[in-house]
Amino acid sequence: MVTKLKRFLIGRPMKSHQLAEEKLSKLKALAVLSSDALSSVAYGTEQILLVLITLGAAALWYSIPISIAVLGLLTILVLSYRQTIYAYPSGGGAYIVAKDNLGISTGLVAGGSLLVDYILTVAVSASAGTDAITSAIPILHDHRVAIAILMILALTLLNLRGITESASILMIPVYLFVVAVFILIIGGGYQWATGHVQQAIPSTYGTAVHGITLFILLKAFSSGCSALTGVEAVSNAIPNFKTPAERNAAKTLMMMGVILGTMFIGISLLAYAYGIAPKANETVVSQIASATFGRGIVYYFIQTVTAAILFLAANTAFAAFPLLAFMLAKDRFMPNMFTVRGDRLGFSNGIIVLAILSAILIIVSGGDTENLIPLYAIGVFVPFTLSQAGMMKRWITKKPTGWIVPFTINTIGMLTTLTISLIFLVTKFSQVWLIFIFLPTVIMIFKKINQHYRDLADELRIDIATEKPAPKGSVIVIPVAGITQVVRNSISYAQSLTDDVVAVYVGFDDESIKKMQRKWEEWNPGVRLIVLRSHYRSIVRPLMKFIDTVEWKTAATDHVTVLVPQFITKSRWHNLLHNQTSLLLRAYLFARQDVKIATVPYRLKK
Template identity: 35%
Template sequence: MAGGAVIMPKLDAEQSGLLRRVGEEWGRVSAPPEAWRRVLPVDPDVGSYPEPGQIVPARFGRVVSVPTLSGGPTTAEAGGGGGAEAATAAEWERPGGLALRLRRTLLGAPLANTAIVRERMRKLVALPVLSADALSSVAYGPEALLLVLVLAGTPGLNASVPVALAIVFLMLAVGLSYRQTIRAYPLGGGSYIVATDNLGRIPGLVAAAGLMTDYILTVAVSVSSGMAAVTSAIPSLSPEIVPIGVLVIAVLLAGNLRGVRQAGALFAAPTYAFIVAILLLVATGLYNAAGRDFTPTPHPVVNATEGLGVLLVMKAFASGATAMTGIEAISNAVPAFKPVAWRNARTTLSWMIVLLVVLFAGVITLIHYEGIVPETQETALSQLAHRSYGSNGFYVFTQAATALVLLLAANTAYNDFPRVLFLLARDDHAPRIFLRLGDRLAFSNGIIVLSVAAALVYIAFEGKTASLIPLYAVGVFLAFTLSQWGMVVHWWRKRDRHWRKSLCFNATGAVLSAAVFITAGITKFTAGAWLAILAVGAFLLVTTRIHRHYARVRQALRLHPQMIEIPGHSITPHQRPDAGSGRSSASRGPVPPGPAAPAEADPTASAGRERDAETEDTPEEIRHLSVVPIDALHQASMRALAYAASLQQPVLALHVSPGEEEAEVFRDAWRLWGDRLPLAVVVSPYRAIVAPMIGYIESLHRQRPDLTITVILPEIVVRHWYHRILHSYLGGRLRRSLRPLPKIVVTTVPFHV
């Protein structure tokens, strides 16, 4: 499997020609394919998984029960097939393991790939899931604006309304811009995709860096703001905000690992409750203001520490613009919508922009009329609720809804951060472990990385929102800027219907986003923006080095003419006496080409082999079968096949494919090579590769318990230890999984790069 590092590609003309020549050279020095099939002591056809259309969902159309190979327990029961790459043989066989039961209790039963359609979101669920970040920022965006303007005293606070109007205009411009992005990229058009397609690889990576920095800070800021809302109502919890916040991140981790639909159902109610709470608060506040003829309540006297200049106003604008974070989430998650995905995504984005403008403008208007000044012990939203409701149930409802939506707004990041990592891994800019879907059709590895990074940031800044805000605007508006400029280039190149209108929308969004980014980078540099800029630079360095490493590995694995050499002797598989009866396979007469019948037809002989397991004392008693798992025909796998054939024992190549299309690509390459050795192809309906591989080897062992099965793995050996995380090494995982079975040997054939 080359360490699981290489995905099966279609061969180009040069590689096809070289593979054909390699097969011809094999034909000169090796026995014909029929000879290798005749000596095969097992039947390689041990059954198959059902076709996707035959998979019948169980409870409520969610959990799919699929039988394993050779009639074993169902994967949904045993937990072996639902993407559980590290599943042990015991788990594969016994559904009652404590760890497995705990995993299923917390995360639920595994889902098949065919369940991905049923896991897509309708608009009413997508709105709270993907808009929670943007809408919840209403709770801290206006306050972030005030915290800057208050430095200029009363004149600064009076400037809050015109600055807020500029932010509203920016919301509308960027929102309309992303509607054009969804139209141009109906399969999902986040900043990384748009910038890469239209501006190049490096701008795309910079956009991805900005996005990922933003998503990590989204979790940290949402949790810290949520804790601020809680402590405004319950001040006694203030000393415990760090441990409580970390616990909340852990709950978010578990909730998102359960999959898309569970997360949507979990987060829909708090988001809608927050929308209702703010609308009620705005309506009540405006009603009270109307009772005094909309005369603003005077601000308390505030001493100015800075003059109200252009720099301060721009700094306030950049801080208040943090209320726009999360606007891109919908365009980045178009595939998560139910069909027609792009149309539903545009509709949901329009709803989100309208709600965001109404809530933001409403809160700023109330702050103006109520004369609210930021306080360290109580948030501005809590002060507004106190002014409108006192401390009754409506106040409690407002604070509870605000706290919940802020704590759960991080779900937007949990939906998009793993997707960006997936795209980076697909393009060889991130480790390929981020390509895997987990049991619940979620990118589990990306979700875990996000949780750990956000928890570390939250702890480092002691859960203080004011300290995190300066880092926030840099990443998100860097991504906005590159995405919108990418769309400008897209429309200029394409020039289809209405391209001028779309270009103007995106150009306006690009200019405004660039202005906010530059302003935030300059005015907030010493306050923490330098850290976000440093993180972007470090990300760019790491991803380019990862891409360089994968390119070097691909080049090393390519077939080349120098490897085509004619060995000095012919390779012919040996035929060993059968363990059950003592007869040689040759004495049973000729065997037609193709899969051999299992040699354990005699039940007495089979029972004898079971009793005599692992009792061989001399070399001639050992009967071999070499199984070579391979993912593609490249130099590492050809070396492993050559090594297995050189032992002159029966050989069976094994390819586990995630889909029939990929399996057919491999079969075409195998036939081009000349079909020199017996081949078994297993198409798994799950994401897992390792677990179906284990199940297949166990099926062979059940056929012939007397055989010593040697699993020969091609393994990429890298020069530096830090490159190991870029490759999935199967040898150790297979040894641990197959250890309960007797007479299974796992060995690797190293390929150094």
């Protein structure tokens, strides 16, 4: 039943050689890996205006130069990550760049920040999509946590079906959003050019504003930089591209940069042209669409696809998190399970873990993740900064032909992203202080995992030239509770392995002991029976003492194996009717270093 349900939800298993068919074309990759970045157009301009409006409507014109500055930073990041793609075609992005050039600890900071950021991406995107639904249908507001978790579940199942299949489905809403925004920009631009625009709040470009400071401008700039989240996803996911992977990834990154930059600056210009100020109950994009097209079909089309893209922004994390986890696991900083491909050739363990962690975050926050956005943003800009610094070190160290220009680009980018990170830390400290606890904790966990794998390798390493298996005898101890088909089956199996087999019976009173001894003599299975008396009605304790005796006598020459008979019930609920002594016994024996444990199952038919 479970297998059939699994097949229905995620499809039939795929053969390993079909991995090449699961690679992404540029158009599909743009949909899968750019949804987070493109969705930020829906709120990037608004974040700038929210800071500027604190000084009054006259300050809103500053959104234009600030948006241009954000566009400049986007250009630097795109050019930088394009260089990263060609320098590190195996993927990994900021983690690989920082680890390779700045050291393992720095790489772990970048990798840990990105992993946390991807978890926050899913939680924030699901909550944003839920807010869009509950705004349209207020009666659902009390169920926002359940709706967000259902959204995550839907994306999880979609990604478990394979990256190609999920890309084919996600292309539709992503490209519809791009079309919708360009319709809005063209329509709004036409209205502006023809003089049909009436500013809601007049704001003259260049007007002197009382109280404006460099700190406020930097704060608005850093808030607008939230539109740059997700830019690094392409460089993390190079292995998902069709060959030539690095060239296709670079082209996809450039396409994403051009589309994102055009949409972002277009929305910012329209917001200024229409005199839009942020409102608590209506987004900037909604105000522009309403002023341009009225509350008709086009308006609701734009709002619908905007809500869809805010939800689907989470899919960037579902594409990038498993690959980054794979990179860290390959370097022995995360569990090996993240290196395993699932039935549909995706890193399914990474997908499932991401879904669980983001769902927990939504449950803990009650679906209100607004306070997590600054933490989400700084989780992006820390890896941005480290990646730029790593590339700077690479250019200085290798000094290839023409290295001055890319070095300059990376230097400007590093100083800018570092400044933005510091602004976030200063202005949003009450919301981002957790990063000072969380990141060191994550890095400590990474190093503990790595230490375990190194210790394990040291302990298991063998010298194949000198260390050979040492033949030993074998003593098999079979705990028995009576003479049954289960015991007969276990003795038969033990006798096929060795002649040295001992059955052990633990009795609580003289009558049961005598009865067992008499029946054993009558049965005579060819195996010696050892009878132990338990004064405290415990089976495990006297049995363990006996095993200690056997182990002491045979330690130098023989293996001691405890063969546990166990019947398997036909129905699972039948297990509730039995004492499960075999499970208890195995739990005790697992702690013993020199005793081997084996189970002989006997499957009941009724």
